[in-house]
Amino acid sequence: MNTKQLLVILIVILGIVVFSSALYGAPANNSAGTASARMLANTCAGCHGTRGSSVGPASPTIAGISYDYFIETMEAYQSGERPSTIMTRIAKGYNEKEIELMAGYFSKQSFVRLPQEHDGNAARRGKKLHKKYCDKCHEEGGRSAEDDAGILAGQWEPYLRFTLEDFTSGKRPMEKKKKIRINKLDKTHGKAGIDDLVHFYASQQ
Amino acid sequence: MANINRRHFLALTGTALAGAVLGFPMVSFGAGKKVVIVGGGVGGSTCAKYLRLMDASIEVTLIEPKKTYFTCFMSNEVISGGRDIKTIQFGYEGLRKHGIKVIHDLAVNIDPVAKKVVTGGGKSLIYDACVVAPGIDFRWDAIEGYSPRVAETLPHAWQAGTQTALLRDQINAMRDGGTVIIAAPQNPFRCPPGPYERASQIAWYLKNHKPKSKILILDPKPKFSKMGLFTAGWERYFGYKSANSMIEWIGEKDGGEVTRVNAKQMYAFATSKYKGDVINVIPPQKAGKIAFIADLVDEDNGWCPVNHASFESSRHKDIYVIGDATIAAPMPKSGYAANSQAKVCAAAVVAKLNGESAPIPSYVNTCYSLITPNDGISVAMVYRLGAKGKIQKVKGAGGLTPKNASDAMRKREVTYAYSWFKNITHDTFY
Ligand SMILES: Cc1cc2nc3c(=O)[nH]c(=O)nc-3n(C[C@H](O)[C@H](O)[C@H](O)COP(=O)(O)OP(=O)(O)OC[C@H]3O[C@@H](n4cnc5c(N)ncnc54)[C@H](O)[C@@H]3O)c2cc1C
Numbered sequence: 001m002n003t004k005q006l007l008v009i010l011i012v013i014l015g016i017v018v019f020s021s022a023l024y025g026a027p028a029n030n031s032a033g034t035a036s037a038r039m040l041a042n043t044c045a046g047c048h049g050t051r052g053s054s055v056g057p058a059s060p061t062i063a064g065i066s067y068d069y070f071i072e073t074m075e076a077y078q079s080g081e082r083p084s085t086i087m088t089r090i091a092k093g094y095n096e097k098e099i100e101l102m103a104g105y106f107s108k109q110s111f112v113r114l115p116q117e118h119d120g121n122a123a124r125r126g127k128k129l130h131k132k133y134c135d136k137c138h139e140e141g142g143r144s145a146e147d148d149a150g151i152l153a154g155q156w157e158p159y160l161r162f163t164l165e166d167f168t169s170g171k172r173p174m175e176k177k178k179k180i181r182i183n184k185l186d187k188t189h190g191k192a193g194i195d196d197l198v199h200f201y202a203s204q205q
Numbered sequence: 206m207a208n209i210n211r212r213h214f215l216a217l218t219g220t221a222l223a224g225a226v227l228g229f230p231m232v233s234f235g236a237g238k239k240v241v242i243v244g245g246g247v248g249g250s251t252c253a254k255y256l257r258l259m260d261a262s263i264e265v266t267l268i269e270p271k272k273t274y275f276t277c278f279m280s281n282e283v284i285s286g287g288r289d290i291k292t293i294q295f296g297y298e299g300l301r302k303h304g305i306k307v308i309h310d311l312a313v314n315i316d317p318v319a320k321k322v323v324t325g326g327g328k329s330l331i332y333d334a335c336v337v338a339p340g341i342d343f344r345w346d347a348i349e350g351y352s353p354r355v356a357e358t359l360p361h362a363w364q365a366g367t368q369t370a371l372l373r374d375q376i377n378a379m380r381d382g383g384t385v386i387i388a389a390p391q392n393p394f395r396c397p398p399g400p401y402e403r404a405s406q407i408a409w410y411l412k413n414h415k416p417k418s419k420i421l422i423l424d425p426k427p428k429f430s431k432m433g434l435f436t437a438g439w440e441r442y443f444g445y446k447s448a449n450s451m452i453e454w455i456g457e458k459d460g461g462e463v464t465r466v467n468a469k470q471m472y473a474f475a476t477s478k479y480k481g482d483v484i485n486v487i488p489p490q491k492a493g494k495i496a497f498i499a500d501l502v503d504e505d506n507g508w509c510p511v512n513h514a515s516f517e518s519s520r521h522k523d524i525y526v527i528g529d530a531t532i533a534a535p536m537p538k539s540g541y542a543a544n545s546q547a548k549v550c551a552a553a554v555v556a557k558l559n560g561e562s563a564p565i566p567s568y569v570n571t572c573y574s575l576i577t578p579n580d581g582i583s584v585a586m587v588y589r590l591g592a593k594g595k596i597q598k599v600k601g602a603g604g605l606t607p608k609n610a611s612d613a614m615r616k617r618e619v620t621y622a623y624s625w626f627k628n629i630t631h632d633t634f635y
Pocket of ligand 1: 243244245246247248249268269270271274276277278279280281310311312313338339340341362363364395396399403493494495527528529530538539540541542543571572573574
């Protein structure tokens with residue numbers, strides 16, 4: 001490479017740099033626009049952990065969540081269709097665009113799993129129940145967020161219990177297929193079955 | 206040019222390209238980006254961490270005298286004996302892992318012209334941006350007979366640590382049938398629901414261990430945070446409003462403002478004189494001392510005015526103030542608010558050091574209070590920057606635990622309160 005070629009390359013790069021500065025240095029300093037995805041997502045970290053991975057003991061990890069499931073969930077909190085302690089109040093603080101941005105952010109983060117206490121025997125029984133009743137939608141032992149399924153593997157145990165309680169008690173509506181499966185699980189295996197399932201998910205690393 | 210060898214050139218272009226791809230404009234090529242943070246509590250520590258997460262090229266120095274920080278949140282549970290004080294204790298190793306330089310020293314002056322922070326240990330630290338997060342100081346002169354020395358007998362326990370342990374031990378040693386006086390402060394103050402959560406927690410302890418005892422809250426205010434939920438809880442558990450209620454609240458209209466204490470004879474003087482076996486004096490408050498020294502305070506009210514988009518001081522350029530010391534109403538002086546403001550501030554500082562304008566902010570707060578170990582309540586709010594450049598509540602959002610929430614939901618709030626505690630301390634210190 002001679003000096004002249006070097007110079008040309010440098011000028012091109014500087015051009016890119018200046019151009020990107022212009023782009024990113026753009027508007028702001030007004031209240032009208034929408035905050036960035038990261039700015040919005042930072043507000044969640046106090047309860048859901050830095051970058052959406054909760055360190056427990058109950059608030060769920062939202063890192064790695066499916067984009068659509070995040071949006072659906074926030075909308076269900078806003079309307080009150082999904083019961084909650086505080087999310088029904090918090091979700092109303094964000095508009096559609098903001099929720100989409102947060103969905104984009106959290107769906108791209110990776111779910112950090114931490115060890116949780118669990119009963120190994122219960123977890124083994126739970127694994128079978130998972131295969132039979134849940135794996136069709138919550139694939140890969142509940143690790144997958146495909147098809148807008150919530151990630152269950154490694155999710156915090158109290159949260160899983162609360163959620164299952166809300167489903168089985170009818171407080172949280174379910175789509176038809178899910179309802180059939182959960183009701184069948186509940187009817188056949190009762191509280192012990194739910195307990196086993198929870199141990200299985202809690203055991204996942 | 207001829208002096209640039211090929212390797213250097215590639216390294217240079219690599220960085221520039223990475224910058225361009227990531228969208229960080231490299232305007233300040235080679236220029237130092239130094240941020241000095243004063244105060245390693247919730248606000249300062251969160252800001253230090255997020256500055257490094259947002260732009261690892263920034264050199265961050267945190268000045269904090271204490272090697273161990275005790276959170277005020279969950280300290281009421283320590284006072285009522287339900288929690289080991291070790292669980293509210295945090296060190297600074299986590300922040301050091303983010304490449305933050307932590308200096309255990311006291312900032313004694315900030316020179317906004319020379320842009321440097323001077324410490325008690327004789328260090329002089331040059332900054333491009335300085336973030337001040339000193340928390341609160343007490344208006345010691347507001348209550349006659351009260352002073353830092355008297356606080357060793359009549360604890361405030363409003364800065365956690367030895368004060369928390371002292372109040373815990375006093376309540377633990379108190380005879381059954383004794384009276385605990387809580388002198389609550391005038392607005393605005395750190396943690397608006399705090400005195401009333403404290404009363405609930407102490408009442409729970411007394412109910413189980415010293416049931417003949419009483420709690421007297423002396424208050425200069427006509428009402429207080431989450432009042433309806435607290436008083437309903439007190440009625441349910443502690444006979445509030447009945448002849449033998451464990452808790453009595455004396456507000457403004459009954460002359461509840463404490464103006465004098467006598468530590469020897471254990472009296473608190475409001476309109477009437479009250480005898481206590483334990484007296485917890487929570488004095489009225491103002492911004493931490495360094496904010497006064499550095500001329501960051503509005504003398505009329507004792508708190509720091511800031512630009513709400515960036516938390517840059519309205520009084521001095523390139524100095525930012527976050528947390529309890531600021532005027533950020535309608536955000537309360539809370540740990541979650543300090544954590545949230547710290548991130549907005551960090552983003553504004555990063556933008557500034559990279560030659561950009563402050564990004565559009567978003568802020569949040571949630572404060573949980575535990576009435577009993579199985580009964581939690583909360584207040585939550587999402588905020589945005591309003592048209593006049595002031596923080597505003599998002600309409601229709603947030604609010605209190607609904608009055609008709611079931612026992613099961615209230616119990617869940619306790620679990621989520623603990624989750625908030627674990628996650629926010631992790632988000633702040635690790
Ligand atoms: C009993 C009680 C319960 C609470 N419960 C909750 C709750 O449930 N939820 C919630 O959100 N909030 C709660 N809070 C409020 C919360 O603790 C504060 O709002 C929060 O700590 C404010 O953070 P800060 O960074 O402004 O101040 P602090 O956390 O107090 O940090 C200030 C730091 O600055 C340091 N400092 C001061 N001056 C200097 C100097 N000159 N040089 C160097 N360092 C200096 C101090 O040593 C201190 O470490 C509670 C408070 C109390 C008292």
